[in-house]
Amino acid sequence: MENFKMIAKTFFGFEEILAKELYQLGAQNVEQGVRMVSFYGDKGFMYKANLALRSALKILKPIKQFKAYNEQSLYKGIQSIDWSTIFNVNQSFVVDVTVNSDHFNHSQFVALKSKDAIVDQFREAFGKRPNIDKDYPDVRINVHIQKDDCSVSLDTSGASLHHRGYRTATNIAPINEVLAAGILLLSGWDGSTHFLDPMCGSGTFLVEAAMIACNIPANINRKEFAFERWNDWDNDLFDQIEASLLKKIKEFHYDIIGYDKAPSAVIKAKDNAKNANLDEYIKVSQQNFFDTQKETEGPLHMVFNPPYGERLDIDLERFYREIGDTLKQSYPNTNAWFITGNLEALKFVGLKPSRKIKLFNGKLEARLVKYEMYEGSKRTKFQNRENNE
Known part of the structure; x- marks a missing residue:
């Protein structure tokens, strides 16, 4: 060919x-x-x-x-x-x-x-x-x-490839699946730790994270691609390619956890995880992130999409300050990433991001930020390192 x-x-x-x-x-x-x-x-x-x-x-x-x-x-x-x-x-x-x-x-x-x-x-x-x-x-x-x-x-694709085929239920302001997957890849997520989305909405980050961790092809649940209607469509070749990709799926031995304080979001996230055949890897519970503490042992990879105040009416200053406080007080040994379209609100987090990446969420300019939360304080970590040298 x-x-x-x-x-x-x-x-x-x-x-x-x-x-x-x-x-x-x-x-x-x-x-x-x-x-x-x-x-x-x-x-x-x-x-x-x-x-x-x-x-x-x-x-x-x-x-x-x-x-x-x-x-x-x-x-x-x-x-x-x-x-x-x-x-x-x-x-x-x-x-x-x-x-x-x-x-x-x-x-x-x-x-x-x-x-x-x-x-x-x-x-x-x-x-x-x-x-x-x-x-x-x-x-x-x-x-x-x-x-x-x-x-x-x-x-060759037809409808945009963010139409993965697993998401039938969405919440307010759901994140585009391709945007979610790209953010996870940019954050270095590879399935080698526990994962948490503390504001999971309809569960897009959770499903995409599980698919990356298990090496499941992104569009395996999709109903149709444009090339299937072409005159040179080769069904046997497609089946062969699909089978070779499915052979590369691997097991995943950590937890993928989602929290949301809205009961409707929790139901939708569970439904979408089930639609993607990934509910055995994904645990979703109704919780307010600001009342939680790190549940898992070892390093934790956290990725989330907090509200920007665009479609949800919240006190942004207080909300983003609480994000910073919760990370600082309750989530040691965590790499926390989130995307926000509200660049002003970032000032209220009260932590210094170790990375800032410019992205767009739709037409809205956004930042993907990373906060590294150390075990104990950062200063202690470096003092210990110096004492050992």
């Missing part, structure tokens, strides 16, 4: 971890861009990337690049592709557009012109045209215009 170029889309700040994931899966010519990583692989690898990548939102397969200065050059460029080799006149399609160009103001206009060029080509060749289906198209075409460069790709 021939290798071809693909592009994996991701969130800002995840390019490096996505590139690392691709290397580990066996991709070739991996190159980081902004919110994307390009790579080479064959059809089987395309299936594998969609099934296994945790920090990718979509996998695109580029088919043509050309210059587009106006509607004529756009129409001509789209028409220069032989669409009958990609899908037939009885199939449906849709065009998704991203535009960042002085020549084109509206993505809707670009989508319409692209659709016209495709439909006209089919009508001239076959006397009839394929249908548009926005919800369940056989082929999803991606047109991206950056200044005057137009790239046309096939969307």
